[in-house]
Amino acid sequence: MKKVITYGTFDLFHDGHYNILKRAKALGDYLIVGITTEHYDLQRGKLNVVDTLMERIEHVKQSGLADEIIIEDHEEQKQEDIQKMNVDIFAIGSDWCGAFDYLKQYCEVVYLDRTPNISSTQIREGQHPVLQIGIVGTGRIAPRFFAESKYVSGVNARAAYNPHKESSQAFGKQYELEAYYGEFSEFLDRIDAIYIATPHQTHYDYARQALEKKKHVLCEKPLTFTVSEAKELYELAKRQGVVLMEGIKTAYCPGFNQMMNIAKNGIIGEIKDVEACFSRITAPNLREMVDRAYGGAFLEFGSYTLLPIFKLLGCQYENVRFDSILAENGIDLYTKVHFRFKDGLAMSKTGVGVKSEGQLLISGTKGYILAESPWWLTKSFEVRFEDPDRIQRYSPKFLGDGLRYEIADFVSKINGNEKMSYHLTEEESIAMAGVVEEFMKDRTN
Numbered sequence: 001m002k003k004v005i006t007y008g009t010f011d012l013f014h015d016g017h018y019n020i021l022k023r024a025k026a027l028g029d030y031l032i033v034g035i036t037t038e039h040y041d042l043q044r045g046k047l048n049v050v051d052t053l054m055e056r057i058e059h060v061k062q063s064g065l066a067d068e069i070i071i072e073d074h075e076e077q078k079q080e081d082i083q084k085m086n087v088d089i090f091a092i093g094s095d096w097c098g099a100f101d102y103l104k105q106y107c108e109v110v111y112l113d114r115t116p117n118i119s120s121t122q123i124r125e126g127q128h129p130v131l132q133i134g135i136v137g138t139g140r141i142a143p144r145f146f147a148e149s150k151y152v153s154g155v156n157a158r159a160a161y162n163p164h165k166e167s168s169q170a171f172g173k174q175y176e177l178e179a180y181y182g183e184f185s186e187f188l189d190r191i192d193a194i195y196i197a198t199p200h201q202t203h204y205d206y207a208r209q210a211l212e213k214k215k216h217v218l219c220e221k222p223l224t225f226t227v228s229e230a231k232e233l234y235e236l237a238k239r240q241g242v243v244l245m246e247g248i249k250t251a252y253c254p255g256f257n258q259m260m261n262i263a264k265n266g267i268i269g270e271i272k273d274v275e276a277c278f279s280r281i282t283a284p285n286l287r288e289m290v291d292r293a294y295g296g297a298f299l300e301f302g303s304y305t306l307l308p309i310f311k312l313l314g315c316q317y318e319n320v321r322f323d324s325i326l327a328e329n330g331i332d333l334y335t336k337v338h339f340r341f342k343d344g345l346a347m348s349k350t351g352v353g354v355k356s357e358g359q360l361l362i363s364g365t366k367g368y369i370l371a372e373s374p375w376w377l378t379k380s381f382e383v384r385f386e387d388p389d390r391i392q393r394y395s396p397k398f399l400g401d402g403l404r405y406e407i408a409d410f411v412s413k414i415n416g417n418e419k420m421s422y423h424l425t426e427e428e429s430i431a432m433a434g435v436v437e438e439f440m441k442d443r444t445n
């Protein structure tokens with residue numbers, strides 16, 4: 001019996017997929033089809049896959065061509081499968097020509113002609129018009145957003161807004177974007193969605209104006225300074241039938257989600273403590289250091305540190321307490337936030353003028369997870385136990401500066417795929433606004 005194997009994502013199953021399976025099957029007597037997991041697709045930079053793994057498996061099954069379906073979840077798997085399953089022929093579309101020649105040491109490698117003029121990408125793009133996005137604020141993060149959006153299909157960063165004419169025009173010219181500086185509503189008329197990267201205290205107002213005009217909003221953290229404002233924005237988005245998402249990029253990164261899932265699967269027992277730290281010594285002339293009202297460490301980095309705390313211990317804490325070291329102008333150079341939950345404790349440490357070990361430590365009744373700096377990009381973490389020799393190490397892939405995952409989720413949600421909402425729930429985002437509200441009260445007292 002001649003065994004043939006082929007692999008793919010098989011998203012939005014189309015004629016090209018059917019044809020390749022048919023041709024692959026014709027090469028032998030038994031066809032094995034490997035289908036990529038969501039996690040693996042994200043890691044290799046294939047963003048915006050629409051169908052779930054189960055849906056994709058079902059579609060391949062329905063083709064009636066696969067004798068066996070397996071799951072592909074890491075890069076080195078092909079040679080393992082081929083040897084383990086005694087495969088005679090590896091077949092793949094001609095778009096991969098040459099890429100799998102290294103498998104020739106295990107079996108015959110055949111590149112089959114691709115069916116012309118059809119692909120999942122094309123269907124995804126055809127299903128929805130390309131999202132025209134406008135960047136509000138042209139400071140430090142805006143160029144990163146612009147660069148990362150290029151890796152996400154179905155989105156075009158088209159225009160930029162800054163109330164200051166010179167800044168807007170300079171940014172527009174540099175990135176070849178339409179530049180707006182006058183009426184915000186005129187800018188909104190030109191686009192479908194905005195990314196807000198302005199100073200913290202302006203987020204709410206820009207977001208509200210955009211939602212009122214039925215524009216989707218991706219807003220940098222912190223979304224608002226009060227629970228009532230956060231709730232109001234989420235309600236408004238729902239009423240207007242548009243998407244509102246808070247841009248805490250860590251929440252959307254595959255490695256961070258893998259770490260959260262491992263923490264919650266019981267391997268370290270019940271989670272009793274989460275300590276998260278983010279510090280960056282910041283130049284004295286920057287906004288974080290000089291803005292007496294809205295500068296400082298906690299407002300700058302607190303969303304990152306609160307994220308794993310709420311993900312792992314829930315949003316219902318019993319009490320919260322703040323301790324800060326202040327600069328002469330009143331901004332917090334260093335802030336510790338202590339939480340008590342019904343069954344656990346947590347601490348967030350943020351610094352702009354005090355440097356500390358930027359780690360995430362999740363302690364449980366059977367072990368702990370340690371992710372070193374920069375854990376918020378989650379490129380590695382370890383699961384450790386009482387026995388110091390028992391360590392599980394993870395090194396998830398992390399592409400670019402991570403914003404692409406957030407942008408991909410945003411586009412995917414706008415296109416009707418609500419499956420991704422768990423990455424950062426409305427409840428978590430509102431709870432974070434609650435901590436910011438407490439912090440601001442504490443600061444003025």
Ligand code: CTP
Pocket residue numbers: 007008009010011016017020091092093094095096113114115116117118119120121122
């Ligand atoms: N394939 C094909 N003809 C097409 C499209 C895909 O023969 N028109 C083949 C690919 O070469 C691969 C398999 O189908 O061997 C699965 O490809 P996959 O990447 O899942 O499909 P694409 O449509 O290429 O997806 P995307 O646009 O997301 O890259």
